[in-house]
Amino acid sequence: MADLSEDVAALMAEAAAREIMPRFRMLREGEIEEKSKGDFVTIADREAELWLTPYLEALIPGSHVLGEEACAADPRRMTLIEGDAPVWTLDPVDGTANFIAGDEAFGIMVALVEGGETLRAWIYLPASGGLAMAERGGGAWWRSDGATERISAGTSPASLADVTGAFNVRFMPDEWRRRIETFAGCVGRIANDQCSAVDYTSVARGLKDFVTYHRMMPWDHVPGSLILREAGGVIRDLGNGEDYVPRLLAGPHLVARDAASWERIAEAIRRA
Template sequence: MRDDLIESVTDLVREVARTIVLPRWRRLNTGDVREKSPGDLVTVADQESERALTSGLTALLPGSTVVGEEAVAADPSVLDRLGGNGPVWVVDPVDGTNNFAAGKRPFAVMVALVRDGEPVAGWILDVPDDRMVVAEAGSGAYVDGLRLKTRSDDPAADALTGSISRTYFPDDLRAGIDANASRLGQVTGGHHCAGYEYPCVATDEQQFAVFWRVLPWDHAPGSLILREAGGAVLHLDGSAYRPESAERGLLIAANHDIWHTVRGTLLSP
């Protein structure tokens, strides 16, 4: 991939965050926020950010298309672009919208470039902290220019820290996971922002995260970043994650040994 494309997208994401997203934080009016579905918010910042990213990204890569969270909300057939042959940008204009709308952190702007169904580049900008994580397939992952490498050891289950986003789990699976989670060291409910969870695993702030709902804009950027740093991103049955996959349940971990430890602990009878 052209180095100038990586840099240009990095600059675009920062510019959109600086000029559209951050100025709206803690300054939203009542009419600037609405529910797309119960508990799932969208703000004027999401909409304006996605429009700016869509315009900028397609200009940077002629012939590309965009799968954006808000575009899919308006027209679910937009998701079909992921199955096409050309390059596709996957865009989360504000990841962690509920945090953003509540005036809390974390929230992020995320972009992935997908070719032939696989992410080949990913960008996550932690907007409040202005921390940029970038990865290119085969070239590694970097946070603000510094190479990221996940931990390579596998401590005991009771030494592991991570998060489980329980909201969308089926009741029976949630009950089993909840019963076993105490066997792990420390488990939180997550930060409601996949764009925060993935870098946390890559930098060893936590060693794993578990999700049920797997939407491409939430996971395509982070999945590449974590894999390029040495981590594991697999469905609960061990199958590989792909952005177009409709399969539910995703476990991410700092390495494959930790992945197996966490899965074995949480899903044991």
């Protein structure tokens, strides 16, 4: 991978070491807030984003960071993704509810978007030290315990009774929620980690077969979508079958290990 990939990976690891892991299972009263019902933020989210933002912007002059917490404070920042200038999407702690609960299923997610196209992506899982990286047209890579290897999502089992999936239906319209919840009874195993960083890297590495989503905030989906695609996977709108792009904010979307299994699972959901 090019130097930029290593620079960003190093920044993510440092942010985790400085601002996130010292607070893991150590949060104090007053360090957790509820932005909206069921949507939490901690001091680790805010401090990690504040620390990372200037360093990311310094890597590419003229770039801007579209961070989850900055956008929560000023929703007008969402228009950054609509422009042609370089934009870093940043989720400083994806899986905040897990982080608060002391569950290790959380991560940092970063992507570089320019002109509406995702060029590079990183997902770092601080609790395990696992790192996924991808460059458009350059493949997807997984680093763990000092070893880096190219990853492939592979293919899903032909039988739905043998697949493993995750279902995120909280923001789904009622009709799609009903179909997906009905379909959930047909799959072999449900593995809901409630963390996009874990879900995307798991599908890209062939550890899960599919995931469903509806609300498509850029910081939640832009990084994972590139890593997934470079590993051979797909993410498409369940309604019209179109590929996900960074400027889409709603679904429903289905993530799958390969195009054939996407078609098979999508059809089963539509029939449910």
